Amino acid sequence: MQDVFFPAEWYPQSAVQITWPHANTDWAGDLEEVTACYVALSKEILKREKLLVVCSDAGEVESHFSKEERESLICTEIESNDTWARDHGAISLFIDDKPAISDFGFNGWGLKFAANRDNLITGKLFERAVFRPDVAYRNNLNFILEGGSIETDGKGTILTTAECLMAPNRNQLMTQDEIGDYLKQSLGAERILWLYHGYLAGDDTDSHVDTLARFCDEHTIAYVKCDDPDDEHYETLKVMEKELESFIAYDGRPYRLIGLPMADAAYCDGDRLPATYANFLIINGTVLVPFYGIHKDQIAKKQLQKVFPDREVVGIDCRPLIRQHGSLHCVTMQFPIGFV
Helix, strand or coil, rough: CCEEEEECCCCCCEEEECCCCCCCCCCHHHHHHHHHHHHHHHHHHCCCEEEEEEHHHHHHCCCCCCCHHCCEEEEECCCCCCCCCCHHHEEEEEECCCCEEEEEECCHHHHHCCCCCCHHHHHHHHHCCCCCCCCEEEECCCCCHHHHEEEEECCCEEEEEHHHHHCCCCCCCCCCCHHHHHHHHHHCCEEEEEEEECCCCCCCCCHHHHCEEEEEEEEEEEEEEECCCCCCCCCHHHHHHHHHHHCCCCCCCCCCEEEEEEECCCCCCCEEECCCCCCCCECCCCEEEEEEEHHHHHHHHHHHHHHCCCCEEEEEHHHHHHHCCCCHHCCEEEEEECCC
């Protein structure tokens, strides 16, 4: 039997993958503004590790960076439908202590959007030898799984939401127990913590856990906390909070829970957008947190600084990203040391 290790996001990293916006994506109308957001995010990553960019025009991407930054930049021209690398990117594992990427199926969050090109990206990256020679490829394309739908503590625990993994048009012929067993088998998990409540208005993902609750270390979960009884999220997030309080860590201890503020309501064309501070990214020595141009940005930063005292917490203006109903974590996928 193989020993499968699914490292947590705080595990030392070699690179982060992003998929660059272009005129044939939904970003066409906001391309200049969203590109500026990607450049700001990319520069912070490049200070600390490599950046793998899937793009339509490598020269255009490279033009945004200095000669020194380009030394850590890996641009690969591959067609894409959209830019949500968290969900079409590979899941990194160590199998019998050897690095492997698992290529799960991506179907546009339950056939909501076209994903035929995005679903091929990981396989093409492997074919083009972007990963180190000793990285193995695991074909899991028969199972629909987005990176944003699962959290790991690196100790055999998976945190997820029933609303997403049990949603129609993903793995609809499988029961919850069967899905849990598959995650245990394919990701080396020993237990699954299911959240049954919590959502964000405007979220196309059917409540990805990375918009709601995140592992920060083996004993700490940061989560979206709503204190406004007039907010539509108040009741469901209160119940989610109770669920989190009932969970215990891998060693039987209660989790330390850190509440993140509910971002002020933001709208586009009359629809509420899923702005969330839970969509942060942990990279080497740093936590990148989405900012939305409001006073709660600093509250969220202070809360995360409590959780990550040894890391710098850096805000990235993600207002362009939430117009397409995602944020910072959604557009990135990290690779541990030894993969790129």
